[in-house]
Amino acid sequence: MNSEVLEGLREIVPNEDILIDELMSRHTTFRTGGPASLFLRPGDEEAALKVVRFLRQNDQPFFILGNGSNLLISDKGYDGVVISLEKLNDLRIEDDTTIVAEAGVLNSAIASFARDNALAGFEFAAGIPGTIGGAMIMNAGAYGGEMKDITVSVRAIASDGVVVTYKGEECDFGYRNSALKKRGDVVTSVRLTLSKGDQEEISERMKELALKRKEKQPLEYPSAGSTFKRPEGYFAGKLIEDAGLRGFSVGGAQVSEKHCGFVINKDNATSADIYELICEVKKRVYENSGVTLEPEVIMLGEF
Ligand SMILES: Cc1cc2nc3c(=O)[nH]c(=O)nc-3n(C[C@H](O)[C@H](O)[C@H](O)COP(=O)(O)OP(=O)(O)OC[C@H]3O[C@@H](n4cnc5c(N)ncnc54)[C@H](O)[C@@H]3O)c2cc1C
Secondary structure (H helix, E strand, O other), X not given: OOHHHHHHHHOOOOHHHEEEEEEHHHOOXXXXXXXXXXXXXXXXXXXXXXXXXXXHHOOOOEEEEOOOOOEEEOOOOEEEEEEEOOOOOOEEEEEOOEEEEEOOOEHHHHHHHHHHOOEEOOHHHXXXXXXXXXXXXXXXXXXXXEHHHOEEEEXXXXXXXXXXXXXXXXXXXXXXXXXXXHHOOEEXXXXXXXXXXXXXXXXXXXXXXXXXXXXXXXXXXXXXXXXXXXXXXXXXXXXXXXXXXXXXXXXXXXXXXXXXOEEEEOOOOOHHXXXXXXXXXXXXXXXXXXXOOOEOOEEEOXX
C-alpha cells in the first residue's frame, strides 16, 4: 500500500480504525484467512462513501466485509483494502411496521428488535449469522422466507460513487443472488416491512427455528453454512451423501457428519484445506450423479 493512499485514508478514518495486515481469520466464521493489506472501519455512511470514492479514484482494490459468514479468504490473505461496515449499526422503527437498519446490523439483532416491538416476519432470519448488508447481497433466506419478501428499499453506493435508493423490486433478488451483488453496490442501509404480531408467538417461532438449526446443523464447528447452492431439482447435502462423502476430510476440513451440505473447520483447517475439499466434493459429486455443484461460499484472494 503506498503511503499517499494511506495518508488519504487517514483523513477519512481515525487511526484506531485502520489496521495493517489484519488477519482475516478473526473476521470469518470459518476462522481461516490470511492478512488483509489494510482493514478499515469507517464510522458512518458518509465516511464509507468517502473511502469508497477515494479508493476507486486511486485504483485501489477493495472488498466489503459483513460478518464474514459466507466467506473463504485465502491463507495468503487479500492484497487490497477490506472495508468492514460494522460501525454502520443504527437500528430504528420508522413507522408502525417499518424497520430501518444500517448495513452492519446483525440479523440476530434485528430479529430481537422486531420481537421486542411485536413485529412479525423476520423470525426466519434470526439464525442467519450475518449482517443485514450481507443478507441483501445474498438474498439470504431460510425456512420459507427470504430477504426479497420483506425489503422495501435498499440504500447503496453505486459503482459511479453516487448514493442510490433502490426499491425492493429493483434489486432483482434471486436464489442467493441480487442485482446489488452483480453490480458491486455497497449497501449502507435497508428499509424492511414487517407486520404487527403477537410478541409471545414471535418469540416461540424464533425458539422453534433455533432448535431446528441446532438439531440439523453442525453449529458446534466453524463453517460458512451451506457450502454449495441448491442445484435445481436436488439437495446438495443428499448428492454429497450419495457420493459417499459424509465425513470426508482434507487436512482439518471435513464434510460435516451431521449435515453433508456443510463443510466444517473440524481441526485447525486452513483455507487451502477447505478449498481443496470443496473441489474434491464437486468432482466426486459430478462423477457420481452428473450434477455440477456451485459454491455458495464467496472466495477472496488467491487459491
Ligand atoms: C452456521 C451458518 C448458517 C447459515 N445459514 C444460512 C441460512 O439459513 N440462509 C442463508 O441464506 N445463509 C446462511 N448462511 C450464510 C451467511 O450467513 C449468509 O450468506 C449471510 O447473508 C452473509 O452475510 P455476512 O454479513 O456475513 O456477509 P459476508 O460473508 O461478510 O459477505 C458475503 C458477501 O456479501 C458482500 N457484502 C457484505 N456486506 C455488504 C454490504 N454492506 N455491501 C455490499 N456487499 C456486502 C461481501 O462483499 C461478500 O461478497 C449461514 C452461515 C453460517 C456460518
